[in-house]
Amino acid sequence: MFPKQMFHPHGFKNIEEDGRITGFCFEMKIQYYRGITLSILRNIEVVVDGAEYPRESIRFTVNGETFTLDEMRTVISNRWLFGQYGTVTVLTEGGLTPGSHHITCTQTIAPSYMPHILVHAGEYDFEL
Amino acid sequence: MDNKIKRSVSLYSYQQEYYEGKLDLEGCIRETAKTGATGIELLAEQMVDDFPVITPEFKETWFGWMKKYGTEPTCYDAFLENRIYDNRVCTLREQIHMMKRDIENASQLGFQTLRTLVSTPMDVIEGSIPFAEEKNIKICIEVHSPFSLNSGWADGYMEMIHKTGTKHFGFMPDFGIFCRQIPDILTAQAVRNGCREEVIKIVEDAFQERVSKGFMKIKYDLNLGRAHGEYMKANGYPKLMEALDKIHATPAELAYAGSTFDYTWCDPKDIIDNIQYIYHTHAKFYHMNEAYEETSIPIKEVVEAYKKAGYNGYLSSEYEGNRMLNDALEVDSIEQVRRQQEALRRAIEE
Numbered sequence: 170m171f172p173k174q175m176f177h178p179h180g181f182k183n184i185e186e187d188g189r190i191t192g193f194c195f196e197m198k199i200q201y202y203r204g205i206t207l208s209i210l211r212n213i214e215v216v217v218d219g220a221e222y223p224r225e226s227i228r229f230t231v232n233g234e235t236f237t238l239d240e241m242r243t244v245i246s247n248r249w250l251f252g253q254y255g256t257v258t259v260l261t262e263g264g265l266t267p268g269s270h271h272i273t274c275t276q277t278i279a280p281s282y283m284p285h286i287l288v289h290a291g292e293y294d295f296e297l
Numbered sequence: 298m299d300n301k302i303k304r305s306v307s308l309y310s311y312q313q314e315y316y317e318g319k320l321d322l323e324g325c326i327r328e329t330a331k332t333g334a335t336g337i338e339l340l341a342e343q344m345v346d347d348f349p350v351i352t353p354e355f356k357e358t359w360f361g362w363m364k365k366y367g368t369e370p371t372c373y374d375a376f377l378e379n380r381i382y383d384n385r386v387c388t389l390r391e392q393i394h395m396m397k398r399d400i401e402n403a404s405q406l407g408f409q410t411l412r413t414l415v416s417t418p419m420d421v422i423e424g425s426i427p428f429a430e431e432k433n434i435k436i437c438i439e440v441h442s443p444f445s446l447n448s449g450w451a452d453g454y455m456e457m458i459h460k461t462g463t464k465h466f467g468f469m470p471d472f473g474i475f476c477r478q479i480p481d482i483l484t485a486q487a488v489r490n491g492c493r494e495e496v497i498k499i500v501e502d503a504f505q506e507r508v509s510k511g512f513m514k515i516k517y518d519l520n521l522g523r524a525h526g527e528y529m530k531a532n533g534y535p536k537l538m539e540a541l542d543k544i545h546a547t548p549a550e551l552a553y554a555g556s557t558f559d560y561t562w563c564d565p566k567d568i569i570d571n572i573q574y575i576y577h578t579h580a581k582f583y584h585m586n587e588a589y590e591e592t593s594i595p596i597k598e599v600v601e602a603y604k605k606a607g608y609n610g611y612l613s614s615e616y617e618g619n620r621m622l623n624d625a626l627e628v629d630s631i632e633q634v635r636r637q638q639e640a641l642r643r644a645i646e647e
Binding site for chain 2: 171173202248
């Protein structure tokens with residue numbers, strides 16, 4: 170829905186913990202036209218340079234709370250606002266190498282009123 | 298011609314600028330006022346950060362804006378998130394509770410009508426009507442393409458209106474039911490996605506055939522997927538797919554062909570026939586050209602029907618062209634809304 174405007178251009182970072190790089194994160198907006206509780210956000214898929222990361226390695230943070238994708242199923246009091254950046258964290262030892270990368274992130278959103286679910290991807294080139 | 302048709306803008310129209318942080322909620326209201334429209338339609342779930350709560354602070358700010366910009370609230374667009382849990386559908390009690398919450402929000406913010414969607418079960422609407430009467434909010438079911446008035450689908454609701462005798466439930470047509478052409482920017486986007494000229498022609502011809510023959514209307518069915526499937530079948534979707542199959546259509550070409558079934562042409566006379574149950578209207582549009590023409594919807598002809606019918610509610614701009622452009626092009630919702638408001642003004646006043 171907003172494929173070109175979804176990613177924060179300066180949001181891509183490796184995550185360092187105790188001197189070790191444990192993953193990477195980026196910021197993105199919703200691919201839908203209103204805010205939703207996280208229970209409606211049914212999946213986030215991340216592919217960087219052709220490599221897909223397992224569902225279990227993904228965390229989503231918005232309004233100061235962090236959830237796994239399975240935990241989000243019961244989250245009905247935290248709303249990801251329309252136009253608000255949420256942070257996707259991918260836990261992967263070593264994170265991403267410095268340099269240019271290409272990301273595809275796909276959001277699966279299930280608005281109650283639609284007979285089908287929405288699966289929208291956005292792509293972006295970034296430097297780390 | 299003396300008539301009391303009023304103009305409003307749904308702030309949905311400015312979603313691209315809002316999403317990109319170029320306009321905030323006040324900015325959307327300010328842009329609306331600049332067009333000469335006096336009504337404000339709102340999707341609380343799109344632009345009210347504290348939704349579903351309306352805080353006293355927000356309420357005060359809201360009415361401050363209405364005063365500052367000389368506008369009044371028209372329609373509150375509700376969504377019934379009845380699948381908020383992914384393992385079950387909310388019970389009837391929970392759904393009515395959700396509807397009442399939205400009616401209360403609409404009332405707190407001074408709205409006159411509340412938009413509900415075709416997916417809202419009949420018993421949820423019926424169960425909410427006493428509260429809507431108490432709050433003097435008219436619940437309007439959106440007649441959104443491919444649904445239509447004067448149809449088996451609309452009859453289902455008409456029966457309920459007659460049975461209950463309520464004046465607090467009716468219809469709000471969306472101009473997407475008055476598309477005589479496929480929006481030109483949808484076709485341009487299809488071309489960007491690699492659709493071949495011969496495919497565009499086949500799809501356009503099929504659309505024109507539906508317009509000239511008349512669309513087969515959708516039936517009332519709580520199973521929306523099934524109703525929609527039958528609608529597609531009755532309007533020549535399988536035949537179109539067969540023709541595209543023969544020329545080895547790509548996924549992008551098939552997606553374009555399928556998406557054109559979202560646009561329908563109904564006789565504007567449908568408005569006249571149902572006017573006493575129409576309390577609000579979405580003046581949906583996709584592309585206004587420099588000559589102030591909507592490239593798929595004959596605005597003048599549609600507004601003429603509203604004038605003939607003696608409509609005294611709002612025509613509320615709802616711009617939806619952004620998604621046909623924002624994959625590759627700049628979107629200027631402010632200019633698009635300005636043009637459509639001018640076209641509506643001319644159609645109403647001249």
